Amino acid sequence: MIRFLTAGESHGKALTVIVEGFPSNLKIKNDYLNFHLKRRQAGYGRGLRMKIESDTAEIISGIRFQKTLGSPISFLIKNRDWENWVERMSPENKNPGIEKISIPRPGHADLVGVSKYNFDDIRNSIERSSARETAARVAAGTIARRFLEEFGISIGSFVESIGGVYPKENFSEKLFKNDIPKNFIGWDLSAQSDRSEVRVLNKEHELKIINKIKLAKKKGDTLGGTFYVVATGVPVGLGSFVHYDTKLDADIAQAIMSINAVKGVSIGTGYEAAEKFGSESHDEIIFRGNNPDKSGQVLSRRTNRAGGIEGGISTGLPIIVKGAMKPISTLMTPIQSVDLKTMKAVDARRERSDFVAVPACAVIGESMLAWSLVKFFLLKFGGDSIEETKDNFRSYTKKLNNRIRKNFK
Ligand code: EPS
Numbered sequence: 001m002i003r004f005l006t007a008g009e010s011h012g013k014a015l016t017v018i019v020e021g022f023p024s025n026l027k028i029k030n031d032y033l034n035f036h037l038k039r040r041q042a043g044y045g046r047g048l049r050m051k052i053e054s055d056t057a058e059i060i061s062g063i064r065f066q067k068t069l070g071s072p073i074s075f076l077i078k079n080r081d082w083e084n085w086v087e088r089m090s091p092e093n094k095n096p097g098i099e100k101i102s103i104p105r106p107g108h109a110d111l112v113g114v115s116k117y118n119f120d121d122i123r124n125s126i127e128r129s130s131a132r133e134t135a136a137r138v139a140a141g142t143i144a145r146r147f148l149e150e151f152g153i154s155i156g157s158f159v160e161s162i163g164g165v166y167p168k169e170n171f172s173e174k175l176f177k178n179d180i181p182k183n184f185i186g187w188d189l190s191a192q193s194d195r196s197e198v199r200v201l202n203k204e205h206e207l208k209i210i211n212k213i214k215l216a217k218k219k220g221d222t223l224g225g226t227f228y229v230v231a232t233g234v235p236v237g238l239g240s241f242v243h244y245d246t247k248l249d250a251d252i253a254q255a256i257m258s259i260n261a262v263k264g265v266s267i268g269t270g271y272e273a274a275e276k277f278g279s280e281s282h283d284e285i286i287f288r289g290n291n292p293d294k295s296g297q298v299l300s301r302r303t304n305r306a307g308g309i310e311g312g313i314s315t316g317l318p319i320i321v322k323g324a325m326k327p328i329s330t331l332m333t334p335i336q337s338v339d340l341k342t343m344k345a346v347d348a349r350r351e352r353s354d355f356v357a358v359p360a361c362a363v364i365g366e367s368m369l370a371w372s373l374v375k376f377f378l379l380k381f382g383g384d385s386i387e388e389t390k391d392n393f394r395s396y397t398k399k400l401n402n403r404i405r406k407n408f409k
Contacts (some may be wrong), residue, residue, distance in 0.1 A: 141367020247312025266308025
């Protein structure tokens with residue numbers, strides 16, 4: 001079973017990650033990790049912090065000569081901003097005069113954090129609840145992504161909307177219709193969206209969104225949005241219907257929902273399906289005859305409204321996940337809060353933050369989806385070395401079609 005653990009405060013010395021359970025001999029280069037870490041930092045609407053940080057993962061263990069060893073992999077991602085916080089974040093208490101924060105921001109973890117952990121300073125809540133932690137997740141998720149590539153599984157994402165600004169033509173419609181080019185891979189989406197400042201697929205849409213963000217900034221306000229993460233090449237049979245916690249869609253939903261500020265997740269047509277007739281919602285099963293698809297399958301679906309998962313199990317079609325991120329909760333024109341020192345109504349506290357982080361959220365979504373897929377992939381195919389996993393994978397996929405035919409003869 002793979003697992004990862006992250007540690008680190010937003011303005012502490014560094015973030016650390018321990019990643020466990022990957023087979024040996026998986027090739028991975030430091031540049032590849034840093035490339036994906038950098039993608040998470042981009043996007044119009046981020047705050048000044050992203051000008052300070054330049055995330056790179058220092059490999060501490062588990063990788064030798066650009067290959068995994070099968071032992072725990074660990075990384076260190078330094079917080080450059082720490083230099084400005086040495087005293088405020090010190091593990092020692094040499095300067096008791098440091099100001100304590102007593103005004104919680106609505107929507108942030110400030111108030112629930114001090115309530116739960118019995119803190120006398122909101123700073124203690126702010127630090128670990130910060131989305132800075134997601135840099136560590138991207139490092140872990142990038143190992144997962146690299147692993148999936150070995151099996152032809154590719155992941156990409158795009159932003160669908162920010163502040164309610166949707167595109168005229170929504171690429172998700174094409175995905176649901178299964179009307180995508182034959183050699184389309186998930187990464188194609190990111191290759192295109194990474195060129196946009198807000199990670200959308202269309203220039204006109206980008207301009208409209210940037211104008212909306214400018215308006216939010218002018219008002220001292222923030223915005224959220226929606227994004228899609230798509231994985232192609234996923235074999236039939238990841239996940240299971242036997243238990244609530246073995247369902248692939250349930251695990252993916254948890255993985256995406258765990259990203260800071262995400263309030264909604266759906267798979268395939270999701271909420272839209274709830275408004276339709278069954279005949280408009282389900283995907284007709286088709287037999288491809290002697291014309292198997294890329295994964296060698298002869299049975300498929302005409303459309304992909306299910307988003308690549310039926311009964312908690314992958315169908316072999318692209319996995320389509322949508323996430324909804326609420327607006328950032330630090331507002332430069334604040335809404336009302338209560339000062340915990342005086343218990344009087346006051347404006348919420350302002351502090352440096354982002355105006356929009358949906359583009360980054362989509363990149364983190366890629367890592368979380370990769371993680372979830374590898375979890376189920378290794379449960380099914382196992383292996384202590386990547387070579388062993390490949391043998392198991394090939395033997396399953398090669399025999400899949402024949403098994404079905406034989407069983408029903
Ligand atoms: C965050 C607040 C901002 C963001 C931060 C998440 O940080 P700061 O308070 O230092 O300006 O920039 O995100 C990151 C640092 C990051 O790497 O994504 C928050 O309150 O969640």
